[in-house]
Amino acid sequence: MARGFRLSSELIAGVVVGAVIGWGFDRLLSTSPFGLIVFFLLGFVAGVVNVVRSAGVAPGRR
Secondary structure (H helix, E strand, O other), rough: OOOHHHHHHHHHHHHHHHHHHHHHHHHHHHOOHHHHHHHHHHHEEEEEEEHHHHHOOOOOOO
């Protein structure tokens, strides 16, 4: 159960951090939805990569 909470929190953290960075760029550069959408998707991808890496599913690099 602890592993499930850890994996889900890593995914959620990636999405939230990406969304906050995108929102910040939108506020700074006045590019309303584009920064939020791009960084939200990047945060989602980073979260999935972290979950796969933490779960040990990804093959190890040599």
